[in-house]
Amino acid sequence: MNKTISIFSxxxxxxxxxxxxxxxxxxxxxxxxxxxxxxxxxxxxxxTLGFMWFGTDDGLNRFDGYTFKVYKHNNTTNKNLRSxxxxxxxxxxxxxxxxxxxxxxxxxxxxxxxxxxxDGWPTLQINxxxxxxxxxxxxxxxxxxxxxxxxxxxxxxxxKNQKMLFNSIINALVVDKQNNIWxxxxxxxxxxxxxxNKLYNVSTDFRNIKYHPEKNISSLEVDKYNRIxxxxxxxxxxxxxxxxxxxxxxxMGFSHxxxxxxxxxxxxxxxxxxxxxxxxxxxxxxxxxxIININHQPLSPIQFNHIKSDPEEGSSISSxxxxxxxxxxxxxxxxxxxxxxxxxxxxxxxxxxxxKHLPNNxxxxxxxxxxxxxxxxxxxxxxxxxxxxxYSPEENSFINFTNNPGNKxxxxxxxxxxxxxxxxxxxxxxxxGGISIFDPVSFRFTRIDTSKISGNNIFTLNADSKGLLWxxxxxxx
Numbered sequence: 001m002n003k004t005i006s007i008f009s010x011x012x013x014x015x016x017x018x019x020x021x022x023x024x025x026x027x028x029x030x031x032x033x034x035x036x037x038x039x040x041x042x043x044x045x046x047x048t049l050g051f052m053w054f055g056t057d058d059g060l061n062r063f064d065g066y067t068f069k070v071y072k073h074n075n076t077t078n079k080n081l082r083s084x085x086x087x088x089x090x091x092x093x094x095x096x097x098x099x100x101x102x103x104x105x106x107x108x109x110x111x112x113x114x115x116x117x118x119d120g121w122p123t124l125q126i127n128x129x130x131x132x133x134x135x136x137x138x139x140x141x142x143x144x145x146x147x148x149x150x151x152x153x154x155x156x157x158x159x160k161n162q163k164m165l166f167n168s169i170i171n172a173l174v175v176d177k178q179n180n181i182w183x184x185x186x187x188x189x190x191x192x193x194x195x196x197n198k199l200y201n202v203s204t205d206f207r208n209i210k211y212h213p214e215k216n217i218s219s220l221e222v223d224k225y226n227r228i229x230x231x232x233x234x235x236x237x238x239x240x241x242x243x244x245x246x247x248x249x250x251x252m253g254f255s256h257x258x259x260x261x262x263x264x265x266x267x268x269x270x271x272x273x274x275x276x277x278x279x280x281x282x283x284x285x286x287x288x289x290x291i292i293n294i295n296h297q298p299l300s301p302i303q304f305n306h307i308k309s310d311p312e313e314g315s316s317i318s319s320x321x322x323x324x325x326x327x328x329x330x331x332x333x334x335x336x337x338x339x340x341x342x343x344x345x346x347x348x349x350x351x352x353x354x355x356k357h358l359p360n361n362x363x364x365x366x367x368x369x370x371x372x373x374x375x376x377x378x379x380x381x382x383x384x385x386x387x388x389x390x391y392s393p394e395e396n397s398f399i400n401f402t403n404n405p406g407n408k409x410x411x412x413x414x415x416x417x418x419x420x421x422x423x424x425x426x427x428x429x430x431x432x433g434g435i436s437i438f439d440p441v442s443f444r445f446t447r448i449d450t451s452k453i454s455g456n457n458i459f460t461l462n463a464d465s466k467g468l469l470w471x472x473x474x475x476x477x
Contacts, residue, residue: 023291023305024333024345026315031341035068037061041336044326045089047097049371052334054342055086060099066356066368071115079114081106082123090129090136092149098136100126105138105147105154111457121147121154130173130181132194137181139170144183144192157192159199164190174220174228180246182228184217189230191246200247202240209240209251221272221280225297229280231269237282239299254302262303265290273325273333277347281333283322289335309340317343357386365389366400367414374419374426381426383416388428388438401445403433409444412436420461422469429458435471 031039037059045053052063060071060081074080085102092098097108099115104123106115117123128139138145138154143165147154157165168185175181181192189202202209219231230238235256242249256266264282271283278295282304289307310316319340326334335343358364367386374381382389387402388411404410413433420427426438428445434456435448450456455473462470 023307025307027317027335027343027345028315029318029341029343030063030068031318034341035061035070036341037068037070037072039341040323040338041342042323043086043088044324044334044336044342045091045097046326046328047091048095050329052328053089053097054336055089055099057085059084060086060089064369071113077114079109079112079116081115082117087126088129090131092131092136093134094149096149098129100129100138105129105145107152118152118154121145127169127171128173130175132175132179132181137173137175137192139173139183141169142166143168144170157199159192159197161199164199164201171216171218171233172220172231174222176222176228177226178246182220182222184220184230186216186233188215189217193246202249206247206249206251208248219269219272219283221274223274223280223294224276224278227294227297229272229274231272231282233268235264235266235268237264237269252299254304262305264304265306271322271325271336273327275327275333275347276331281325281335283325283335285321285338288320289317289322355391357384362400363398365398366402371415371417372419374421376421376426381419383419383428385415387411387414388416388419401438408447411445412447418458418461420463420469422461422463427461427469429461429471431457434458435461 030036038056040057041054042057043055047053054061054063062069071081072084073082081101083101083103086099087102088100090098099106099108102125104117105121105126106117109116122138122140122145125141126138130137134149136147136149138147144157145154146157168187170183170185172184173181179194183190183192191200191202216233217230218233221229223229228240230240232238237254239252240249254264257263265284265287267287268285269282270285273281274294275281278293280292280294282290284290288309290304292302292304307317309318309320319337321338322335323338324336328334331347333345333347337343355365356368357366365382365384366389367384369385370382372383380391382391387400390399401411403412403414411428413430415431416428417431418429426440428436428438430436434450435458436445438445453471453473458471458473460472464470
């Protein structure tokens with residue numbers, strides 16, 4: 001089967017990791033010495049192109065697997081970030097990146113690499129953003145905004161009992177599998193039922209829950225069983241589960257005990273992540289990382305496993321204050337910390353072979369900035385910023401193709417952004433060079449007349465089941 005792989009680095013896994021028996025012990029660390037703008041990482045995202053994005057308290061960082069590109073406030077243009085304190089990042093259904101900062105909401109424009117902020121969008125501190133279908137829900141220090149991504153208009157949440165949120169700072173948001181929006185605030189936990197257009201206060205509207213006396217909610221997560229995990233700023237963790245009627249939900253609490261070494265660590269539960277393997281990652285401020293197995297329903301007795309930073313061990317977690325978890329497309333875990341930068345945990349194995357450009361070595365990638373992969377007939381085609389490469393895993397060899405200005409049958413541009421098989425040939429989408437069609441028999445390229453399409457910057461090529469090839473350019477589809 002042909003398949004496109006959108007990951008940001010080219011690595012082959014050589015060995016696995018016995019996750020069920022062993023706790024994660026080795027983390028790769030990225031800090032300011034590696035190009036990160038600051039070591040306080042508050043939010044993380046992997047976009048549809050495979051880039052990793054990291055929001056710090058001093059700038060937004062894009063990581064391609066090799067280097068960081070930093071975006072900061074710039075007084076020379078009005079299309080820039082209002083603040084360098086990046087609080088949250090998300091991507092909408094159109095593949096657009098939205099950034100919440102200390103001074104409002106921004107939209108990143110890929111083509112110009114600038115930032116848009118429209119009238120009507122919130123201009124105050126934003127702590128979290130979640131997507132639900134074509135809507136973005138934006139949690140601020142003064143209530144909840146709703147943005148329609150069809151027309152990019154935003155307004156404060158308009159429901160009958162919306163005043164419940166007016167005096168609350170929204171710290172965390174999560175969408176469950178029934179499209180309910182759970183809202184964690186400094187004054188308790190709320191739930192927005194979109195179908196009923198109704199806002200519930202969990203403390204007063206849920207019949208079976210005598211809610212935890214600590215009402216300051218700092219983090220939220222939903223697991224594969226549609227259970228809601230609630231991290232409390234005063235310490236501890238709550239688990240809320242429901243079936244059909246959300247007001248009949250039940251709650252189970254977990255708190256720290258000095259007498260129980262397997263209880264949750266003491267401190268503010270800043271970050272939560274339920275991974276695909278059925279483990280919950282828990283970031284506790286100043287107390288490190290806790291991990292529990294949540295694969296069972298109902299839950300069996302919970303044992304909290306503790307992982308602490310070890311300054312003497314370079315591959316330990318770099319900080320005991322964890323602010324964000326993110327699981328990427330491979331199932332690997334990225335961890336944002338306070339003062340310790342980024343930690344990366346490879347969930348499938350710790351040993352990799354890394355391929356990159358080696359000067360004066362033709363049996364290497366033409367460029368280390370990798371944009372796209374495509375597998376065809378046991379060969380891997382790799383689009384880079386310096387040309388197209390065919391890799392043979394069996395022979396461990398590369399054949400590279402680059403633009404030759406004097407040869408019309410060469411690749412039209414070295415910046416290769418998309419690859420697709422169509423009519424037994426490889427169609428190559430490039431930046432500034434339009435489309436080249438590669439014939440695997442003659443090993444020659446034919447260039448498409450760019451006047452027949454809407455631009456020569458090709459983001460994506462996709463062949464559908466009806467025999468049509470869809471072309472996404474910077475201007476249109």
